[in-house]
Amino acid sequence: MGATLLYIEDDPEIGAAVAADLRERDYAVRWLRSGDEAVEAAEGCRLAVLDVMLPGLDGFTVGQRLKRAYPALPVLMLSARSSIDDKLQGLEFADDYLTKPFHPDELAARIEVLLRRSGPAASGPITLKHLIVHEADNRITEAASGREITLTGKQFQIFFYLLRHLGQILTKEQIYExxxxxxxxxxxxxxxxxxxxxxxxxxxDPAAPEIIETVRGIGYRVRA
Structure with a gap:
């Protein structure tokens, strides 16, 4: 199985057709009908493909949130809007913009280009003190026992956001936003x-943390 893609499209016919085509090309596809859970669903994905016209949050807002949470995640916008203003708005944060209707081969080719540009997927597990972080499949286990540690959605997002900036001090504002x-x-x-x-x-020892460090007056970081 190839890279995991996040695909957001509310139209059931278009969504089913595109998702099926991408799966035939050996991609794993997480298809959502709206962008409400996009940040959670994007964990472990190599690329996001999203429509501009979505119920609730529009594609521009969803794309911007994804980029804040995952700065290295390539985002490909899909839209029936062909005006230059819409394209420029999308390309302020997105990596590519494809106008509907499009041929499946063109979408696949653009996805391949973005994946090559973004580099290879995460390598093997990361060892942090007594923990082993399996970033490729979003798991955390204890090195000694092999026991898997279960996190809530928000805990997971916070920890992996810190992990993606390993050793870097992040402000409370950066993490929260x-x-x-x-x-x-x-x-x-x-x-x-x-x-x-x-x-x-x-x-x-939660009272003397060795993994998530508080940097007084600034924020937090995960030490390598």
């Missing part, structure tokens, strides 16, 4: 509470 897709309000304790629960699951 990437995970929740909303502006951080000074004094909000939501992120702090999630970090505390994360440490209870990941750290040998």
């Amino acid at each position: 990437a995970v929740w897709g909303e502006s951080y309000i000074e004094g909000d304790k939501t992120l702090m509470v999630h970090i505390r629960y994360l440490r209870e699951k990941l750290e040998l």
